Amino acid sequence: MKRDINELVTKIRDLEAELEEKLIERRRDLQFKWTNNRAVFSREIETRQRKLKISARRFFANSGILEILTSPFIYAVTLPLILLDIFASIFQLVCFPVYGIRQVKRRDYVVFDRHRLAYLNVLQKINCTYCAYANGVLAYVQEIASRTEQYWCPIKHAARVKGAHRRYAAFLDYGDIESYPESLEAQRKALKDEPENP
Template identity: 50%
Template sequence: MRMTFDDFLMRVQNRVAARRARTEEALNETSDRMHAIREYMRGLNPLVIATLPVIYSVFFAFVVLDLFVTLYMWICFPIYRIPMVRRREYVVVDRGRLPYLNPFQKLNCLYCGYGNGVLAYATEVAARTEAYWCPIKHEHRAEGRHQYYDDFMDYGDETDFDGRWSRSRYRITEGRDDTRPVNAKRRG
């Protein structure tokens, strides 16, 4: 079946009209988004805007912390036989894909997800290190205790110190290490 020139022309006109409609829809969406961004920016306190360089400058500290904690873990944890911390379980940056956020909100969500994730990741690495090397509670109650802290020995309680330290190492290494710490103080 051959297409006539009129059929061809009609088909081209329909395609052009469909593209024009999609383009207009996209332009309207962009215009709406730009209007929302303008309204968002207009609603911000100028002092909040002035603090943005301070807030975002901490990003570099997060990156350096992320790098150093990861290197420390990769080098030391295999030697101590402590299981690796899965970084991806702590550093989650998924909120930037939410379609109802404007670009500034997406950037803020990505920043906060990364920053808080790196801090949580570093805390877990430090907690496992503390459980291995120094499983003793502080003399005074500390805020922000990690999941291993309640199993630590009480401050000043010397009862079976070496055995309890050994059991802490056994727990944190998931049974791979139960060595007793080298204790410089001789017990008599």
């Protein structure tokens, strides 16, 4: 049974790699190139993008009153996100060297680039920046938490977990007492031996 699960995990990873190749092809179709770690469009594409831009005033006017009234609730989460970002960074800075775990690179998760799209107005750019930060921080923290969980408690839950992190499938099955001591050590070793970009 465990071999079947490992084979499925391998197939999933292969499919993820295939998906990444397709996404790279799609990026080529959208005609941007990487220059100095930035996606850069040709002048012609940027000109076409600018023609599609909706003014900030029109964007605001076309927004529903309920959308406008809910925006303070969205942005109220900014401070907790900043605190989570800071505390998670300090946590891994202090703890991961002790555990022998490679630190998570924040820049791989918190990415700001959508504000450079010429077809977005200033309000859309602000919204995109907020969403990039919020989702990036949450993904960054999930990766820190998943490495911590793999080190300390790599055991699946009895109930099915939605949105489990990528490491979860390889965890020890719930209640498998026979495999626990060896599995815990194997999980820690795998974590320490993990390549730079898994």
